[in-house]
Amino acid sequence: MEVATEVRQRLSQLETAVAVLPDGEDAKTLEQLGRLYTALRDHNVTRRDTLVAVGGGTVTDIGGFAAATYLRGIEAVYIPTTLLGAVDAAIGGKTGINIEGKNLAGTFTQPARVVIDVDVLEELPLDLRIQGMAEVIKTGLVGDPDLVALLEQDGLDAPTQSVVEMAVAVKQAVVDVDFRENGLRRVLNYGHTIGHAIEVAAGVSHGEAIAVGMQAAGLIAERLTGFVELPRQKAIIEKLRLPTQIAADAGEVSRLVGYDKKRDDGGIKMVLLESIGAPVVLPVGDDLLEKAIAAVVGPG
Ligand SMILES: NC(=O)c1ccc[n+]([C@@H]2O[C@H](COP(=O)([O-])OP(=O)(O)OC[C@H]3O[C@@H](n4cnc5c(N)ncnc54)[C@H](O)[C@@H]3O)[C@@H](O)[C@H]2O)c1
Ligand SMILES: [Zn+2]
Numbered sequence: 001m002e003v004a005t006e007v008r009q010r011l012s013q014l015e016t017a018v019a020v021l022p023d024g025e026d027a028k029t030l031e032q033l034g035r036l037y038t039a040l041r042d043h044n045v046t047r048r049d050t051l052v053a054v055g056g057g058t059v060t061d062i063g064g065f066a067a068a069t070y071l072r073g074i075e076a077v078y079i080p081t082t083l084l085g086a087v088d089a090a091i092g093g094k095t096g097i098n099i100e101g102k103n104l105a106g107t108f109t110q111p112a113r114v115v116i117d118v119d120v121l122e123e124l125p126l127d128l129r130i131q132g133m134a135e136v137i138k139t140g141l142v143g144d145p146d147l148v149a150l151l152e153q154d155g156l157d158a159p160t161q162s163v164v165e166m167a168v169a170v171k172q173a174v175v176d177v178d179f180r181e182n183g184l185r186r187v188l189n190y191g192h193t194i195g196h197a198i199e200v201a202a203g204v205s206h207g208e209a210i211a212v213g214m215q216a217a218g219l220i221a222e223r224l225t226g227f228v229e230l231p232r233q234k235a236i237i238e239k240l241r242l243p244t245q246i247a248a249d250a251g252e253v254s255r256l257v258g259y260d261k262k263r264d265d266g267g268i269k270m271v272l273l274e275s276i277g278a279p280v281v282l283p284v285g286d287d288l289l290e291k292a293i294a295a296v297v298g299p300g
Pocket of ligand 2: 135206210
């Protein structure tokens, strides 16, 4: 039989069913998880079947969680449709849903495959490309100077295929060393300690918040590690049309950072750069932390 005919025949024998989730974080609830389990049962899904999650990071997060737990684990395939999903959420095997806190329930379970369609990512609305680029620049800053140079040169016009390949390679390499986040994987939180607090206090998008968080981390690194490339980091973030300053209440941001785990005698532990591509985790004293926050937030 001709190969194409055989492929067509086999595909037509596949039995499929589709479940649709609500948009955004509303997808990652216990209620939606319950709906997914019910749909899997109604379609008599067995351990020989595969759950294919097609969508942004919210869809691969809950789809991955459902697959990891239904019948104690069925195969999952991710087809991320946002840039953030492709370079971050779909890579590294963290699944999760929100209960009270964000991602409070989850598993470390790798999908069998991640399929990234660059054509889909090229058609994304500009704001979603910018959101994804915030994680791309973060990934470059902690792990790939060539990716940083590419963004410095081409900004938002950087070729999607190269951007995705380079960012995924960095994240995959980190996760290969430290799957369960006992050490090295923390470097992927660059900009996130202060960024998360800004996201909550200022009510801005995750991408904007971590862009400002990276600027604050850069200011701290100038003092603690002798990091000299902050002007360059700032110029690239701005070229990607992301902010390095934002209106928020500095006291509120400091308070929220204080809640962020990882404290020891010397202060909050943060990912800082010694230079682009060379991250370190260091304790940061309250004084320096507050000065950096005050420098990146304006009156809220
Ligand atoms: N598991 C992990 O390691 C990990 C890492 C980072 C982020 N995340 C999670 O990822 C989520 C954020 O991901 P996200 O930014 O993709 O959010 P999302 O899934 O909410 O998608 C963002 C928006 O884009 C829309 N969208 C999706 N694909 C599109 C397309 N091709 N064209 C136009 N619009 C499209 C969605 O409907 C949604 O409105 C968060 O829940 C976060 O916790 C997980
Ligand atoms: Zn992030």
